[in-house]
Amino acid sequence: MQSAPATESTSDSRTGAAISAIHGDRRIAERPVFSAYEVGKACIARADIFRTHSIDSIPGDSTIAEVYEMYNHRPALDFLPVIGNHNRIVGYIRRQSLLAALSASTFARELLLRPDRTILELMDRRAVILDAHTRLSDATNILMQRTDDIRFDPFIVSLDGKYFGISTVRRVLDNLNRYFQLDLDHCRDAQMHLIDARMDRVEARTQYEARVIPQHGPGGDFAGVFEINEELALGALFDVCGKGIKAAHMVTALGSSLLAMLDFSAHQPLDFRSFELARRARQINRILCGVTPEDMYATGVLFLIDKRRKLMQLLDFGHGLMWLKRQNRIYRLGEQNTDHYGMLSFYGINPELEPICRTYRLQSGDVLFTCSDGLTEARTHDRS
Missing domain, CATH: 3.10.580.10 (CBS-domain)
Incomplete structure (x- = not known):
């Protein structure tokens, strides 16, 4: 004063x-x-x-x-x-x-x-x-x-x-809340544009449904299925810790890195083996560790599907929420929560992360399902 x-x-x-x-x-x-x-x-x-x-x-x-x-x-x-x-x-x-x-x-x-x-x-x-x-x-x-x-x-x-x-105090608080809400709205819009990005240049498409509905503001989740070429499709679901602008920054960094990698890959003659899912995941992880706050991380799954040979590679980053429905039975996939060194395999927190890649053989009629824990969160007042 x-x-x-x-x-x-x-x-x-x-x-x-x-x-x-x-x-x-x-x-x-x-x-x-x-x-x-x-x-x-x-x-x-x-x-x-x-x-x-x-x-x-x-x-x-x-x-x-x-x-x-x-x-x-x-x-x-x-x-x-x-x-x-x-x-x-x-x-x-x-x-x-x-x-x-x-x-x-x-x-x-x-x-x-x-x-x-x-x-x-x-x-x-x-x-x-x-x-x-x-x-x-x-x-x-x-x-x-x-x-x-x-x-x-x-x-x-x-x-x-x-x-x-x-x-007045009221004007200060109103402006603080107003501009903070505008920031949240812009983050949410940017995040949804990022999540809605699709690569439509291929003909052989995977049947999928990917949906993200932010319930308490921006941040939180990133999900999508991306057609790389007629042979390969990549699926991703990441659950970022926390909410708000800091979490939205993490989602944006993760999604942008992934989309940039996919866009670059679209110009290369890649197959299931040469795509090298684990190596690409390590590269993105190192980028995230360098550009996001030290206390931010994500759990999630990254999976590559060979549509012709019916094979799938799966990386589980401490998530453990992926299932396979085959006929009348349901199998849980990717429950490994540590890397080769016994460390928690959260994404974006350890630059030396060595994820374990698992390969599964798929069959016609198989259904893959993955989600974040946000599926069980309470709905907002508008029931969204």
Whole structure:
């Protein structure tokens, strides 16, 4: 909490003359550009306050009677900074605190409205002044540290050491939630575009259904079946730990690396053996370890199907959720949760991961099924 210098000065003891001086000296510049997560984005600019109310602050030598008249003629105005010596903000006065003081006792009104009583006597000196480039999260912490009686009072925003505007706790929280939700929405859209990517350049297609429905926001899962050529198809399902932007980043990195690898492979004459599924999985794992946070990882399965020879290679990265239905029986596949060295085979956390590749022979009519644990999560309020 600190004081910041006011932009303009006035030595007139009469409020009307002070307002005229402020208005005459005003230089209304183009509004600066602030980050979505800075206080300047969540405040009402001083110029906008003046355009609406013909006033944006009051000099400290204004009488209580003058300030009372200002509020009477401006029913929508609730908060005014007080300018003291050396053009600095020394406090603020709210409509409700002024009215409370005037009605505090039988003779309070007569005593306080005398011409020798200035607003300095009633103003609150605990003004919070935050730089316009203060992050909204930091502003929230500072504002919540105020005492209970002023915790939700408006606060003053400064820019380059000068009074720039005012804001409130509600505006800070609303902007914080709004921009965070926009980030989540953009992450979700990007993730769904990535998941929906398909390679449609081949004719011999695998019959499949791959679906991802984020229930609690972006992040979480990546799934898809990709036709590499007339002979090969690749299936992938990964369940990233956590939710939100960090998890969405992990999904994007994983999906982008996988799709880039597939796009490059489409121009090569590959068969079941030369595709080298385990080697490619190791390469993507090393990329993920280098570009994602150290505490992020994914479980999942990666499987390559030879459509003509009816063979499947399966890599299980600590997931264990893949089944084969053959006739009237169901078999669980890929329950190995450790690598050759006995380490947990989670994806994207150990750059030296050596996954174990298993080969299965398929038959006509076989059905493969895999899912994430999100299948059992509670639905959202809209039942999606």
